Amino acid sequence: MARRELGKYKQANEDLDLFINGGGDRLLAAQARELLSKYPVEDINLSPSTTPDPTDHLANEVHAIGLKEGDPFTIRESNTQRGCCALATKKIRRGDLILSEKPVVIVGTGKPQLAIQAELRGLSPTHLNSFLHLSNGHADCSCFLAGQRAIGIYSTNSFALTDDQGGIGLTASRFNHSCSPNARFSFNPTNGQLRIFALSDIPVGEEICVAYLSSRRLYGQTRQHRQGILRSRYHFTCSCSVCSLPKAEMILSDSRRVKVNELWDKVPMFPPNQTIQRLNTIVQAINLLEEEGYAADYDDFTNDAALICAYHSDYESSKYWAKLTYETRVAEFGEDSPRAAEADSGLVRRKEF
Ligand SMILES: [Zn+2]
Ligand SMILES: [Zn+2]
Structure with a gap:
């Protein structure tokens, strides 16, 4: 989910403080901090020829999520409460592959808590940094996930990969939801890739949205019903083109x-x-x-x-x-x-x- 405030970009170490204060696993945080100390966060994923501008939060953010040259989209700060969003930078046609990435933090849907922490331990510092920058829809709420930051981030951003497995797409998670999406995510078990294909032609500059709800819950339900599910599961009120x-x-x-x-x-x-x-x-x-x-x-x-x-x-x-x-x-x-x-x-x- 993309509702992160880009203007308040934080360094990974500060995130780790929040992670610990939020009840995160201290051992995991200490390991991540040790790894991060070897790789200053501003150097991660920056090609040697570029000089990062430390005040350019968006550039840092884009590097943190690993956009590639040739991608038909970019991640930009949005002028709405939706935080950041994916915008088409090239003309996209129905059926075009917009994104293909290997999901991380793949866990079974049964008892995710320990599995999530074990998976986070196996992430590279760059990926952990990216993960910690995803939004946590449960940060300020009183549901059972309050204070469980890693699990809050996971449940806010995870995609159902198969019937019994979920995972995180570090880039896919930045795409906002729409009740009439112009793109859809799917997981291909054959090549292990989480992919986003275009559902309609998308002009340059238009936001690319996927659906966080599955087919019939989306096309077969009223706004009130859809918003109810989205609010209880992700704690946001949908303001997509249909809902508004x-x-x-x-x-x-x-x-x-x-x-x-x-x-x-x-x-x-x-x-x-x-x-x-x-x-x-x-x-x-x-x-x-x-x-x-x-x-x-x-x-x-x-x-x-x-x-x-x-x-x-x-x-x-x-x-x-x-x-x-x-x-x-x-x-x-x-x-x-x-x-x-x-x-x-x-x-x-x-x-x-
Ligand atoms: Zn909650
Ligand atoms: Zn909507």
């Missing part, structure tokens, strides 16, 4: 999303002799998502259409829907992703009938 719509448009947006959710539940309930109605319902859901300006997850519906057409031996239609499903997954998760492969093998399987 004027009242009349907000009512329309809410009713579209509630309708899509109803259609999702309705689709599998059609008996085999009502396949036309089922396909019409699928098309209606996709049209609503388009009207809503929501650019992801159409494959939730097109895949069902492919399967039901195959069930009725309408292979031409099935191929059409399966192709849409495959193309959606290639754009949103990458051609080499398990989800695209699954859709692709679905196509092959139906061709063999």
